[in-house]
Structures are given as C-alpha cells and as structure tokens.
Amino acid sequence: MSTEREMTKPAQDAPEVLKPGKINTPDVDIFVNDDEILLVADLPGVAKEDMSINLENNTLTIEAAYSASFTGTCQRREFDAKDYRRVFTLPKGINVEKTAAEFSNGVLYLHLPKSSAVKPYQIKVKSL
Amino acid sequence: MIRRLNDIDRIFGTMDFFKNQMNRFLEDFESGRGNLSQGGVWPPTNFYDDGDHILVYSELPGVNEEEINIKLHNNMLTIKGERRENTPEGYAILRQERNVASFSRSFTLPVEIDPEKTSASLKNGILAVKLVKVQTAKPKKIVVQAA
Numbered sequence: 001m002s003t004e005r006e007m008t009k010p011a012q013d014a015p016e017v018l019k020p021g022k023i024n025t026p027d028v029d030i031f032v033n034d035d036e037i038l039l040v041a042d043l044p045g046v047a048k049e050d051m052s053i054n055l056e057n058n059t060l061t062i063e064a065a066y067s068a069s070f071t072g073t074c075q076r077r078e079f080d081a082k083d084y085r086r087v088f089t090l091p092k093g094i095n096v097e098k099t100a101a102e103f104s105n106g107v108l109y110l111h112l113p114k115s116s117a118v119k120p121y122q123i124k125v126k127s128l
Numbered sequence: 129m130i131r132r133l134n135d136i137d138r139i140f141g142t143m144d145f146f147k148n149q150m151n152r153f154l155e156d157f158e159s160g161r162g163n164l165s166q167g168g169v170w171p172p173t174n175f176y177d178d179g180d181h182i183l184v185y186s187e188l189p190g191v192n193e194e195e196i197n198i199k200l201h202n203n204m205l206t207i208k209g210e211r212r213e214n215t216p217e218g219y220a221i222l223r224q225e226r227n228v229a230s231f232s233r234s235f236t237l238p239v240e241i242d243p244e245k246t247s248a249s250l251k252n253g254i255l256a257v258k259l260v261k262v263q264t265a266k267p268k269k270i271v272v273q274a275a
Binding site: 027028029030031032033037038040042043044045046047067068070071072073074075076077078079105106107 | 169172173174175176177178179181182183185187188189190191192215216218219220221222223224225226227238250251252253254
C-alpha cells in the first residue's frame with residue numbers, strides 16, 4: 001500500500017547505504033507501476049557474469065566487478081576502473097521468487113514484482 | 129570529568145562526519161562524478177597513450193552503437209550521440225539519477241592522427257576509440273653510440 005511512499009523518503013532516513021572510497025556507486029533510476037518496481041542501474045565496464053545481485057531480508061545488494069581493461073599509459077582520467085556496489089532496502093511486499101534481471105550495454109534492469117497483497121485492487125461498481 | 133570526555137568525543141565525532149563528507153565531495157569532484165557532473169561533462173572519458181596509438185575510452189552505458197557519432201576533423205575528436213528516452217511507459221519515477229539524453233564532447237588531440245586507420249568499438253557500455261598516430265608523431269628511439 002505504502003510502497004511508493006517508502007521508497008521516496010528523503011535520503012536522510014532512507015536506509016540506503018552508500019559506501020565511498022574504493023568503490024563506484026552506480027547511478028540508478030527507480031520506477032514503479034501497479035505491478036512492479038523497476039530498478040535501472042548504469043554499470044559500464046562490467047560483464048554479465050561478473051555481476052551479483054543479492055536479496056536478503058528486504059536488503060538488495062548490487063555488486064559488480066569491473067572487467068574492462070585499458071592499454072597504455074593514462075594521460076587524462078575522468079573515470080576509474082573500480083568495482084561497483086550499492087545497497088538498497090526494499091519495501092515490504094516484494095515477490096522475491098519472481099524477481100528478474102536483464103543486462104545490456106552496461107545497463108542493468110531489475111524487475112521487482114509486487115506481491116498480490118500490496119497491489120492495488122480495483123472495486124467494480126455494479127449498477128442495480 | 130566523564131561528562132567532559134563525552135563532550136570531547138562528540139566534538140570529534142562531528143569533526144569526523146564533516147571530514148568524511150568533505151572527502152566524499154572531493155572524490156566526486158576528482159572523478160568527475162556526482163552533482164558536479166549533472167548535465168555537465170558526460171560521458172566521462174579517459175585517454176591512454178601506448179606509443180603508436182591514442183586510445184580514448186568513454187563510459188556510455190545504455191547507448192547503442194548506431195546512436196554514437198564520432199568525428200575527426202583537424203585533430204579535433206568529437207563524440208556525439210543520444211541515450212534513448214529511458215522512462216518506461218506506464219511507470220512513475222521514484223528516483224532519477226541517470227538523466228542524460230543527448231551528449232557531445234570535443235577533444236583537441238595532442239598529435240597528428242591518421243584518420244583512415246581510426247577504429248571504434250563498444251563493449252559493456254564502454255566505447256573504445258583507437259586513433260593511430262601518423263609516422264612523424266610516433267616516438268623514436270635514439271641509439272647512443274660509443275665514440
């Protein structure tokens with residue numbers, strides 16, 4: 001019911017953990033409709049095999065090892081070849097078994113379906 | 129006395145907090161990421177030199193190869209393109225951090241390039257442009273002879 005509201009809480013009290021330092025934090029978009037939450041993350045330089053997505057006790061952890069390699073000496077650097085990690089706390093009512101993930105062109109699409117208990121239910125009005 | 133120690137602890141705790149925030153800000157700044165890059169410099173691009181080539185790498189996640197336009201003109205390299213509309217139909221937006229639609233960056237190259245031999249590839253969201261230096265721009269080894 002309050003799925004949307006829980007995820008849009010301001011950053012201060014959101015339980016999301018950002019780890020600074022030796023790790024890249026991927027940029028994400030989060031979308032929602034009646035059926036699912038869709039998380040889209042930019043993970044350039046990562047191969048599909050080197051990605052791990054863990055869902056445990058409402059905690060979603062996205063980790064990915066950087067595998068792109070570069071030759072020669074660096075003359076100008078704007079991005080680093082660092083592994084990615086980002087942790088989210090999911091609202092209640094996610095159907096964990098039906099979670100699906102796609103990966104293309106360095107972008108991860110993670111579909112988190114809502115369980116039927118939290119889906120909105122339309123009540124039809126019958127005319128008498 | 130114990131209370132005073134607690135106070136000191138708290139002050140240091142606060143200082144630590146600000147130090148961490150500052151470090152994070154500087155890291156974002158150095159890597160060209162974070163708030164400073166919002167709508168600004170995109171894609172982040174690295175340059176490598178291996179003697180014979182200049183290798184240009186750009187992070188372009190979610191961009192298809194047909195949407196990238198690379199031009200080389202008078203030692204000016206331009207990478208242009210578009211990232212497709214990424215809000216899926218029928219969804220509400222809860223968080224949007226990846227909001228680049230079209231991009232364009234130009235770089236002046238330090239050496240002369242043979243435009244005929246230039247090649248580019250895209251893998252896992254990283255664009256690699258291989259520029260071949262002209263013969264005169266390549267490094268030459270000078271052999272020292274004993275007199």
